[in-house]
Amino acid sequence: MSTRTTVLWVPDWPVVAAAAALEVPAHLPAAVLAGQRVSAVNALARLEGVRRGMRRRQAQGCCPELELLPADDARDVRMFEPVAVAAETVVAGLEVVRPGLLLLPAGGASRYHGSEDALAERLVEAVAQGTGHECAVGTADGLLAAVVAARTGVLVPPGTSAQLLASRPMTELAFAAVTDEAGAQVAELVDLLHRLGLRRLGQLAALPSADVHARFGRLGTWAHLLARGEDERPPVRRRPEADLEVGTELDPPVDRVDTATFAGRRLAEDLHAMLVARGLTCGRLEIAARTDEGTDLVRVWRTDLGGWGGLSPARITDRIRWQLESWLTTTAVTTARSRRLDARARRASTAPGRTDATTEAPEWDPDPEDTPPVTLVRLSVTALDVAPAGAEQGRLWGGPSGGDLRAHRALDRVQSIVGGSGLLTAALQGGRDVREQVHLRPWGDQSDPVRPLDRPWPGRLPAPAPATVLPEPEPVQVLDDRGVPVVLDVRAGLSGVPSWVAWGAGRRSRVRGWAGPWLLTSRWWAEDPVGPPVVRGHVQMTFDDEPAALLTATPSGWACEARYD
Secondary structure, three states: OOOOEEEEEOOOHHHHHHHHHHOOOOOOOEEEEEOOEEEEEOHHHHHOOOOOOOEHHHHHHHOOOOEEEEOOHHHHHHHHHHHHHHHHOOOOOOEEEEOOEEEEEOHHHHHHHOOHHHHHHHHHHHHHHHHOOOOEEEEEOOHHHHHHHHHHOOOOOOOOHHHHHHOOEHHHHHHHOOOHHHHHHHHHHHHHHHHOOOOEHHHHHOOOHHHHHHHHHHHHHHHHHHHOOOOOOOOOOOOOOOOEEEEEEEEEEEOOHHHHHHHHHHHHHHHHHHHHHHOEEEEEEEEEEEEOOOOEEEEEEEOHHHHOOOOOHHHHHHHHHHHHHHHHHHHHHHHHHHHHHHHHHHHHHOOOOOOOOOOOOOOOOOOHHHOOOOOEEEEEEEEEEEEEOOOOOOEOOEOOOOHHHHHHHHHHHHHHHHOOOOOEEEEEOOOOOOOOOEEEEEOOOOOOOOOOOOOOOOOOOOOOOOOEEEEEEEEEEEEOOOOOEOOEEOOOEEOOOOOEEEOHHHOEEEEEEEEEEEEEEOOOOOOOOOOOOOEEEEEEEEEOOOOOEEEEEEOOEEEEEEEOO
């Protein structure tokens, strides 16, 4: 007997959250832009022909008045918290699948409220009154069928989920993806199935389970289960493994997201180490915190693909950070509002000649500067639905050795001594120069770089990129066969053929091959009172007796910028 599942879906949530945060009017077509492609659109933009996956110019060509909004996962989670709180007033034990989609247990809740239709009405009403957002509710035998029911508004009687999904296109598997990474994997699987002639979910469901697993692996098995109207994590009456919990007392109490996330990152490392040591995986993560006033804040997140791999410490930390941002902002505003209204009601009730003060107390919209901070004194993370990991392995030639985890703990230890910004790690970012492409950020920081990597960056040095960028450019001299210095002419290129490179201390290297120069003019638009912008030329050179190097030629001379392996 299959188990009924209820989902609460807010249509186009990334666009709704971005429009609310940036105060974009609701009557305008809008889309969220991730890099150079559209990741979400609202109904008005869809009417104009804008679709997910379009490039910026293509979308603006379909709808010139389209409002393009930046993507922000933390903002989407933070603004979705009030929706989860409103739904929690009707059903307890909900899971956040992703911002905009909640998973709720349907059995007990529908019996309590009388029927599945009554439960859906209560949820829609609670979200509308609590947040002002419109949502849709669907109930079916499995997660994917419930999402399709919510999106289409059809009723799915028990035992008919497979019939509902049989005629649906294969692309609707993406509705059950939890993260962007999982969505990309599902998109690759759907493309492969299309090339094999499988375009409907019913065609996939008709295949033997063993053959699907042998051909497509665990991701194919996951898709096969959903196509058959089942869930990838069927409930069991007994719990084969106990939940794993890690927690810490925050002393002194914290009210900043970055400070609380620093403690949460340690919990994520410890929880991941416990799961690896026991050979376990989990289907859900419970993040809990306690405020200095004794209020317990709890939220449950579903993991990637039902816990079938991919649950790294970084992804656990991301969920902790997103949830802390939700609590330390939304909860603070709610607390401040209730305190102010209660205080006004008490003052008005004691005023002479006033009989009903609460109904006449004016509505108050809290000012962020007048909002009291929420202070956390405890933080904990619990792995729920724990089960053996089976054949899951971290490396090709065996299980995880723990070396990465020990290195991460050593870095955490150093960071705790020198401070959060005292230990920096290098990450790749966008840019034209090799130095511009190096982004230094504190260890464990998941913030996006200043310059996005997916931009065109005209004039960028072609691949391969150098392995080591020198801390400071090393002055060198480039000579031709006659010993004449080679100089850069911005119109004609190099004045001669490079044959020798003279390093410091009288050392010379014979040039075996070279490529370039690639000219680059930085900040040509800036008004410089000293003089015109300097043109640089990048030249790649290989030598007989040492590694290849990236040299930079300017009117003032040559310098070695980086080395190749």
